[in-house]
Amino acid sequence: MLFSYHALDKDGHERDGTVEALSMDVAVSTLQRRGLIVSSIEPAVKKSILNVELGLFKRVSNKEIVILSRQIATLFEAQVSALRIFRLLAAEVDNKYLSEIMTQVADDLQGGSPISKAMGRHPKVFTGFYVNMVRSGEESGKLSETFGYLADYLDRTYEVMSKAQNALIYPAFVIGVFFVVMGLMLTLVIPRISAILKDSGQEIPFYTQIVISISDALVQYGFLILIALAVAAFFAYRSLQTPDGRLFFDKLKLDFPYIGDLYQKLYLSRIADNFATMLVSGVPVVESVEITASVVGSSTYELILKQVGEDVKGGSSISDALGRHAEIPGIMTAMVRVGEETGELGNILTTLAKFYRREVTTAVDTLVDLIEPLMIVILGLGVGTLLASVLIPIYNLAGSIS
Secondary structure: OEEEEEEEOOOOOEEEEEEEOOOHHHHHHHHHHOOOEEEEEEEOOOOOOOOOOOHHHOOOOHHHHHHHHHHHHHHHHOOOOHHHHHHHHHHHOOOHHHHHHHHHHHHHHHOOOOHHHHHHOOOOOOOHHHHHHHHHHHHHOOHHHHHHHHHHHHHHHHHHHHHHHHHHHHHHHHHHHHHHHHHHHHHHHHHHHHHHHHHHOOOOOHHHHHHHHHHHHHHHHHHHHHHHHHHHHHHHHHHHOOHHHHHHHHHHHHHOOOHHHHHHHHHHHHHHHHHHHHHHOOOOHHHHHHHHHHHOOOHHHHHHHHHHHHHHHOOOOHHHHHHOOOOOOHHHHHHHHHHHHHOOHHHHHHHHHHHHHHHHHHHHHHHHHHHHHHHHHHHHHHHHHHHHHHHHHHHHHHHHHO
16 A cells, blocks of 8 residues: 655654555554654555546445455454454455445554444445444454345345346336437438428428427527536536435425335335344334434335334334325334334344345335336337338328329
């Protein structure tokens, strides 16, 4: 790892430069052996546009965290020390940003910091859920099991999320192709055909006139329309960065026919799975609810869970607190109540998580089966209607001439 430093030499002259070392402590020791008095030192930041260390490329995928968690669990089972584990993994991972994070975690461990605290300093990589699970493992002395739980949980989450996202890729692609084809026809093909119809002097049907008007508008004001769409997209993106904007968008997703039902099952699966994993690992109930709220991925359910946490703090049972919200199905509330009464809440939630995962899988498979023929029909009808509106008058013109 490369470090930039500012130091003083034996003669009191200032020295600036870089040094390659495994950690910051090693870098300081190296400079001191050179007779330098280090006044400041920090990791060097490379400025290359293509370098992965730039903020735009500083990203760690869920798959990488799953693999990392399994590796950590395996090494703990092999009785390898925590510091040695993070040093080894920092040298082995392919993602340079993750390698840098692992090195910083190892440096913190070497300085006496607990694993959970060291990981908690990197919230973009290790979520609050992840850090609290690790803290629970430290307190119970079951770190290898905890990292195994984390890997299993993240693996399940990744599978469900990727399946839902992949189901939406195909319709998005088809819709994109539809608009591209329609745009090209309206701006390149229709204007030439409309010129022939106008020159013929024959009466143009109203549906053909509508298509020609749309085509003329796109040709004359297409650039302005694109600018308007870009501005609208920009403001929509900016609004999504605000709490009110995210809440509006999340409610819109949940209210959308069929897609809303899919998202609801996805969020319920995540809530049950997250909550169950934390309870089984010994995290307190209120803390589990609050952490689940922060990682559920929906502003709507985040607000619900925060209110549930407040109600539980006030002495309410979890089932009663959940039952006050229409977005939580009655079956979930009833099963949570059974879990509370029998002392098997963790197992009940695990069962619920499996149920909703199956529901998501079934809904996604059904959606894919329906969307493929539906999109083809819509694309065919759109292009066919467009062509028919201009070709029918041309055939009529040809018939009148003959």
